[in-house]
Amino acid sequence: LWLVHLVRERLTAAGAPAGAVQLVTGDAEAGRALTTHPGVAAVSFTGSAAVGHRIARDAAPRKVVLELGSNAALVVAADADLDAAADAVARGGYYASGQACIAVQRVIAVAEIAADLERRIAERLPGIVVGDPREEDTRVAALIDEAATERVLTWIDQARAAGARLVAGGTRVGRCVAPTLLAEVPDGQPAWDEEIFGPVVALRTVPDLDAAYDLVNAGRYGLHAAVFTRGLDAAFRALDALDVGGVVINEVPGYRSDVAPYGGVKDSGLGREGPRFAIEELTVTRMAMIRP
Known part of the structure; x- marks a missing residue:
């Protein structure tokens, strides 16, 4: 208005x-x-x-x-700067309480660095301030309504029941959902397949970059995807292979600029x-x- x-x-x-x-x-x-x-x-x-x-x-x-909608993916190659990638997940996965269509929801890591990346992300979660959205430092606050809060918590519980491992969070903090990190959420779970629209990030391990790009494309969404790598070859392969509207190299998938086209493919x-x-x-x- x-x-x-x-x-x-x-x-x-x-x-x-x-x-x-x-x-x-x-x-x-x-x-x-x-x-x-x-x-x-x-x-x-x-x-x-x-x-x-x-x-x-x-x-x-x-x-x-x-x-x-989207369930934006962030791919981490074996040669990536892992601190930069972990910072990007913490910054891009939980801003606005995860209520953004290009917030990081899926992290896909090559096997040889996946455990190290998981540890680095988990170390950053306690620094994410949960509380009053009117405070400048707050990153995670109450979701749009109680129904959304219950849905997000239900999806977390369903993922765990299906075999996912809860690394951090997964609970309420007052009216808020704590910043949550899940590992190895299987296909068929809404926390992986759908847009969770909450402060939840799911990490999956793949053998190589080709498998990572295939996993990004396997979903029904295709808005933005990010790839962290030091190699231009991996970057250009992503530009060709990823079925999304925007590919962002070494930055969060939430990157936007008005001089660039913004939009998606598929759903x-x-x-x-x-x-x-x-x-x-x-x-x-x-x-x-x-x-x-």
Whole structure:
């Protein structure tokens, strides 16, 4: 509401009509009316895959730009700087309490360094401040509601029952979920397969980089993925092999820049954001021919 107010002030000051920006609030019924109205030329949506798929069906044949869910992977090669990789997991996996579509959720480590990496990540977790989100140092606070909290804790318990090892966390801290690290979560578990949207990171071990890239691609999401390596060969292999919208080398998958296209493939969405790319997505290319 405040952002729209500020934009309208700027528009008016520039001599443009304030009505160029509109805001409608409401529930699913309001959203359905907007996304299906014949006067709407395009729909841009950020949210869950299930809702995005419904909007794409309902809005047809209008253009849709979908930025949907993810379970972003961070691959660690044998030659990686392990301290940098562990710092990235601690920084990129738990910010905003993990409630970000490109937060680190899956860490895939080559076997020869996996145990060392796990130890380094675990050593960093006690330094993640849990508490009041109004405090500047807080990294993990209460999730959006109690239902989300119970779901995250249930997924952790299900993963453990299926054979995953709890390295740290997995409990409540007041109304918050403690920063959690799981190891060897098997396929078929939502803590690995789905978007957990909470302060939980799952670590898996693979024999080599090819297996790591295959594991990234095996999931239904494909927004951003990160690779930590000192080798340009491994980096360029990732650019070719990973079926995602963005590949980030030696930084968190949550890296974004407005000069770069942002968006996913598969169930992570359709189309690209970023000012230039959003303009292109929402522009109709018209062919014109004049015969003299």
